[in-house]
Amino acid sequence: MxxxxxxxxxxxxxxxxxxxxxxxxxxxxxxxxxxxxxxxxxxxxxxxxxxxxxxxxxxxxxxxxxxxxxxxxxxxxxxxxxxxxxxxxxxxxKGKKQKNNPYSKNKFEYDEKRDCFICPNEEVLIKKGEYEYNGKIQYKYYGANCGECPFRVD
Known part of the structure; x- marks a missing residue:
């Protein structure tokens, strides 16, 4: 293998x-x-x-x-x-140090009823589509105000 x-x-x-x-x-x-x-x-x-x-x-x-x-x-x-x-x-x-990223994926909350995510800054990200990548369905979510986010790291 x-x-x-x-x-x-x-x-x-x-x-x-x-x-x-x-x-x-x-x-x-x-x-x-x-x-x-x-x-x-x-x-x-x-x-x-x-x-x-x-x-x-x-x-x-x-x-x-x-x-x-x-x-x-x-x-x-x-x-x-x-x-x-x-x-x-x-x-x-396992005790390994992690970067303290306040916007890592696990910090986003999924709202099943509305099929959207809520970011740590309380902004709503709505579903804009889906595509296949490596045989798996991927979903795209976008936030209206992400570009102006004061916490955004480029």
Whole structure:
């Protein structure tokens, strides 16, 4: 498989799902996918095959390798509570210093009813379109006053 350094080599990506309370392995797999992005759904499906359907509200804790929009939507659809840090939070949790950027993506609040984002300066960013990039749907949001923002860093 192609590794993180873009080199092809014999590599494997093991996946193990463990019940937190008992410590028992409830699902496992080995793939040649170089990321964990596509592994959450199969692990949950294998878990449900092995131990019955997971009750609504079951807590699913995984590392930031599983942090994708499709995984978050899947967990929501299944009624499962996902605890997945994004890359910045994962670095923070490991004690790595982060730039204090008051306008990083995780500081924007999403308003589902209006399908818009609210920036830390309380400005509304409205959806202006979508496009495909690397096989994933990307959404464009724009704010009317971003150009005049007193906190804007060029």
């Amino acid at each position: 192609e590794n993180k350094k873009k080199r092809n080599e014999l590599s494997y990506n093991p996946q193990i799902t463990v019940d937190h309370d008992s410590g028992i392995i409830v699902a496992n797999d080995v793939t040649q996918d170089c990321t964990d992005h596509n592994q959450l759904q199969p692990q949950i499906e294998m878990t449900e095959e092995n131990v019955d359907k997971l009750p609504e509200g079951t807590k699913i804790g995984v590392d930031n390798g599983y942090f994708t929009g499709s995984n978050l939507r899947y967990l929501e659809k299944m009624g499962l509570n996902g605890y997945i840090p994004d890359a910045n939070l994962a670095k923070e949790m």
